[in-house]
Amino acid sequence: MHTEISQVDGISIVRIQEKRIDAARASDFRAMFQELIQAGHRRIALDLSKVEFMDSSGLGALVGGLKLMGDKGDLALFGVTGLVESLFRLTRMDKIFPILGNEADTLDRLRT
Amino acid sequence: MTSPAITPVLIAEDDAPTRKLLAALLHKLGFSPIEVRDGLEALETMETSGIHIVISDWDMPGMDGPTLCQTLRERHPGRFIYIVMLTGREDAGAHMSALDAGADDFIRKPISTAELRARLRTAQRMLTLHSDLAIRNQKLNMAHAFLSKELASAQKVQFDLLPKPASLGAATFDWILDPSCYIGGDTFDYFMVNDRLAALYILDVSGHGVAAAMLAFTAHTRLMYTPQQIAAVAEKGEGIEIIVREVVTGINRHFLSMKDTGHYMTMIFGILDTETGQLCLAQSGHPPPLLLADADTIAQPLGTGGLAIGMFEFDPGDVEVSNLTLPHGSRLFLYSDGVTECESPAGDPYGQDRLGARLGALSRLSLHEALASLKDDLLAWRGSDLPEDDVTVIAMEFGTPGPCALDRA
CATH class of the missing domain: 3.40.50.2300 (Response regulator)
Structure with missing residues (x-):
């Protein structure tokens, strides 16, 4: 899983550099959350703007990541477009994850 | 040596x-x-x-x-x-x-x-x-041949569980299935729950492979036992919407009670009154069913989505449902995402709009012929024999079956 991680005000911005998150990458995606949490990241802004396609395995890994965070931290998403947005709408993930329109709003959301 | x-x-x-x-x-x-x-x-x-x-x-x-x-x-x-x-x-x-x-x-x-x-x-x-x-190498080849054979026989067992084309009351069911080379987590069924109500569903466990197939089988078995439960609720005089909400919530609870497998499933579950055409469909994150109400129109999606099964706790009230009464001669289609995500060699997905239009264009054919034609169309679209994912379409026609059903002036 190619990612770029940067820090702003104690918030970790994780930019996914993959075009597809499917069965082939789902376990990497899941492991990424485990590593982030183990490394002490507690507030995560996940940038999905590079992701053009996500299948059910990818979504399962994302939900797994959210469950791992549990009460310990906060996860917010931005850059959700196209097919990924359709998938999120179909499965009502827009009601489960905070999904924001841009990076600034996402950071504001995680600051509070 | x-x-x-x-x-x-x-x-x-x-x-x-x-x-x-x-x-x-x-x-x-x-x-x-x-x-x-x-x-x-x-x-x-x-x-x-x-x-x-x-x-x-x-x-x-x-x-x-x-x-x-x-x-x-x-x-x-x-x-x-x-x-x-x-x-x-x-x-x-x-x-x-x-x-x-x-x-x-x-x-x-x-x-x-x-x-x-x-x-x-x-x-x-x-x-x-x-x-x-x-x-x-010889040992590896033997092991590979053995595993391939095992998977093929597991896939056969999975297919043998599927229902035959059937008429339930005034509803006629038929389907097509183009299996991928992998065993997967897709399954569907339709059956009478009492002398009047029929249950129908399609479900898809996330991911591929043996684990997804086993979970699909678990869900299938669990749903097989719902008729008594449904009949009992129906006897209390509850409407079909209550039944649908209860069944879907029960399946979700069952999935969540299992050790976290990392899998979840999407499903369309419905109860149909086979006499009146009254239908309630629950949408659990599965691609929306398409309804073709009139000949030569475009089949339209029902519902916009809903929470998938096995991700989070929810109550019967959270289940998203569509209620409708099927007009005589109308057709309802449930399908797997292997249909809409079926890609052309250029990488374009078949898509829900194209599917809806195609089903409309085939409305003058019998249900069986329309499905066969759609199967050919999907094969031509992807341009290869084996699909990436199972391609499943279940069709239900309500009212007088046959090509004349839609010829209402």
Whole structure:
């Protein structure tokens, strides 16, 4: 899983550099959350703007990541477009994850 | 593994004293020498024997050493043959051309026992490595064949669980399924729950492979036992919407109670009153059902989505449902995401809009013919025999079945 991680005000911005998150990458995606949490990241802004396609395995890994965070931290998403947005709408993930329109709003959301 | 004591070595050498000397030395080193006088004779012997090591002279009448090398490589591409060339020449160019022709090693003339032993030890080691590898490959091939057979029979069991095309009251059901080469987590069913109500569903467990298939089977089994439960709720005089909400919430609870498998499933579950056409469908994150209400129109999606099964707790009130009364002659389609995500060679997905339009265009055909035509259309779209994912479409026609049903003026 190619990612770029940067820090702003104690918030970790994780930019996914993959075009597809499917069965082939789902376990990497899941492991990424485990590593982030183990490394002490507690507030995560996940940038999905590079992701053009996500299948059910990818979504399962994302939900797994959210469950791992549990009460310990906060996860917010931005850059959700196209097919990924359709998938999120179909499965009502827009009601489960905070999904924001841009990076600034996402950071504001995680600051509070 | 080949033991040195019985390893045969072919000697191709026209000069009789050199050949005899070589044979004697090989014998002393524990090999079994086979003597031939030129390249052509060597080729002939190699055709009919299982020899793996060849020592060949460079210059021979009829066919010389490099030509023998080249011909052996051409005629026996998959066979392990280790070729050692005898050479008196110190010319690097000649060595290069012998290597190009397929020689593995060289022995200088006059032959020293020490050098011959060293060269043959290398040949023997290569031969042993090769036969070990061949044995390992054979084992792998056997294991692969065994697993493929197991998966194929698991897939067959999965298909055998699917319902046959059937009429339930005034509703006629038919379906197509183009399985991918992998076993997967797609399944569906339709059945009567009492003398009037029918249940129908399609579900898809996330991911692929055996784990997804086993979970799909678990859900299938669980739903098989719902008729009594549904009938009991119905007897209390509850409407079909309450039943649908209860069943979906129950399945979700069941999935969440299992140890977290990392899988979840999407589903469309519905209860149909087979007399009146009253239908309630629950949308659990599955691609939306398409309804073709009139001939020659476009099949329209029902509902926009809903929480998937096995992700989060929810109450019956959270289940998203669509209530409708099916007009006579209307058709309802449930399908797997393998249909809408089916990609053309250029990478374009088939998509829900195209599917809706296609189903509308096929509305004058019988249900069976329309499905067969859609299957051909999807095959033409992806341009390959095996789909990436299971391609499943379940069609239900309400009212008088047959091609005339939609011919209402």
